Amino acid sequence: MAHKYFDTVSHAAIYSKFRPKTPDALVQRIVAYVSEKIPGPLEVAVDVGCGSGQSTEALAPYFSKVLGVDASETAINEANKKVKISNVTYGTSAAEKLNFQDNSVTLVTAGQACHWFNLPAFYEEVKRILIPGGTLALYGYQLPRPMYRGPTAKDLSPIIDKFYGDTLGSYVQQGSRECYIGMYSNEKYQIPLATRPLQRDDSVYLEQKGTLADLIGYVSSWSAFQYYLRENGEEKAARILKEFENELLATTGSNKKPEETDITVRFKYFLLLGRKAL
Template sequence: MANRFFEGAAHAAAYAKFRPQTPASVVDRICSFLKEKYEGSLRAAADVGCGSGQSTQILSPHFTSVTGLDVSPAQTSEAIKLNTKPNVSFVTSSAEKLPFSNNSLQLITAGQACHWFDLPVFYKEVDRVLVPGGVLALYGYLFPQPIHGDLTEKLYQIVNHMYISELNGYIHQGSKEVYLEQYGADKYKLIYDDVLEIRDDTHFVDKTTTVAELTGYISSWSGFQNFESKCGSAAAQNILEDFQNRIMSTLNVATSPEDTEICLRFKYFLLMGRKPLGP
């Protein structure tokens, strides 16, 4: 069974507020790869595990119709509320039973999501609903790296410490598989090499934010949500405050966390595979 960790309304709202927007370059690369062997019009795409819709709306200019799917009603409700594209819709659905007919989609994407799926079942569904020559694209991003002159490495280590040490024992295995680079392996590589043929690690997005918003991003981690559910809101608030205080102490500024700007760099990785054109 697929894992379900992002279903609360408050978590969905935090996810929508603090998660990064998918770089346009990622979608451009996906569409370019699709068009290399698929010559038909780009009619229909699906974004599976769409969360609050950041990774769905960006497909809108390239397809006649785009559907975002998530197993969480709270996430799809948030996505519908935030949607601004008339050709984008959202459906509550699992990744293991896609609500599409056979050979009906040119593209299926999963952004920062497929590590939660029952992959063998998901892959069978992908094969069923993709047209011949259609593409499956899986992508994600690593820890945000604060970019701040000679303090960059110190700040990054504080983020890293929060994940590996403070939340040790509360991080789900699926999340670790996204961040395998932190553990000496190669993002997604071990579990996806059997079906994916293209790998691209060149994309990133820089996001100017505040220290308070960086702390909010940490609160959207599934590991933090797990910690809070098991240890209580007071303990969760304490580790967030400690994280924020360490960041502020390292920056050594007089402004408040809400008024202290910082640049975060999200490095993306993209893996793609194509359904064969013939038997």
Template sequence: MGSVFCEGLTHAAMYARFRPQVPASLVNYILSFLQEKCKGPMNNAIDVGCGSGQSTRVLSSHFKNVVGFDISEAQVAEANKLEKLANVSYKVNRAEKLPCETQSVQLVNAGQACHWFDLSKFFIEADRVLVPGGVIALYGYQFPMPIWENKTEKLTKLFTDLYLDSLHGYIKKESLDVYYSNYRNLRFRIPFEDYVQIRNETLYAEHQATVADFVGYISSWSSFQNFQTQHGQEAAYDILNTFETKFMNELGVNTSSADTELTLRTNYFLQLGRKPTTTTKRGNSPVEKQTNLTH
């Protein structure tokens, strides 16, 4: 059962092991948009809310220097432990006060993270650190869809029921905001002057995983972690066991969960905004003006 491989893993380690990897198609789409106006060398990118680094290291081949920031010391420690690339580093830092020089960064990236930010303050900071023509990229993903012959719909319902029923009281508002809106809410609008809404919801990634891996992914949900904190590990693992049993029964196979592979498809939603190529005097920034309207 999944609890066997979860034992001894911290939340940060679960996050690193089971969260989906960012597809190259999404990174290439961001880079293409950035390079339309930002023609110089790609020196600096930052990844805000980097977690254990999945959304950070994929930028390494495109920029001279990449830094991931996260408020969680455990996540940053896990990212540093895993990192082998010389041009990628990680620091504990909040999204609302970035330790970067003014107009020093070409890309401010946030993958499956910005719903946790104070966005009005984050947008002002992103505006400050970005070079003219630099880009903010906000993206997230829906739950991975388990693809298995003609049972995809039933399997998907099993884990959405787990999320919305068994764990509903343990889901924070910010997570539900992602689940229901895919960053379409007005608060996610990137408030650059003459802003044009750039969205892409066509990007996805597929990978092979075992059922045990899929259960491990569920154990990395913040709602599951909240349940475990309140009710203990045994009660939490009972939920995983029950889910895994239902899932395996639906598949109708004789193999173990660790030996049963299926395809997981993860659909992404991406929102991009470009800083104007003409600079504005600090204090009169259109970003500051628009974000101040929200208070």
């Protein structure tokens, strides 16, 4: 079974608020690959492990019908709260047992999610539901690279790395490391569809403006932090977030509040593409 890291409403809401939206440049790269073998109009896209829907809605301009599925009912409830796009719908489904007919789906995506799946079972389901020539796209992003843009620019990346690797180190699960650090380089992410070699694209990045408060909210959405919270309680979890905040503020030299301290954050993406035989 896929892991359920959104079993509390609060975590699903945090994820929805602070996780980055999938860059259009990445979606365009996926669509271009799909279109090499399948002439338009493109019909059905399924986003597996969709969470609160940031990755799902990015597909809407390119497909007639887009469905986001996730094992967590609370994540799907969060997605349904904000969906306003007529060709996007959401539902609960395990990645390893997808409720779609054989040979019915043009594209399957999994954004920042497949490292939690039972991959052999997921791959079998993908092969079953994809139409001939259909595409599976797996993608994610590395740890964020935040920069303070005050009077003197400061790279805050070392603080992120320390919080992830040291403060939360024993709470970080292997799947998370394979994504954030390994960029899906492990052999098990080599999509076992007919097309070889597997296509890979590491060229896309997203840069967005925000505040230190946004960055703190983002790290609180990490599965490792949520695991720390469950194991140690709210008081200790709040303490390590406060220490993280204090270190950020000290490094920037800002005398403003976190929500008033502006930063720019870069997310570097990686993408793997495979195609079912025609």
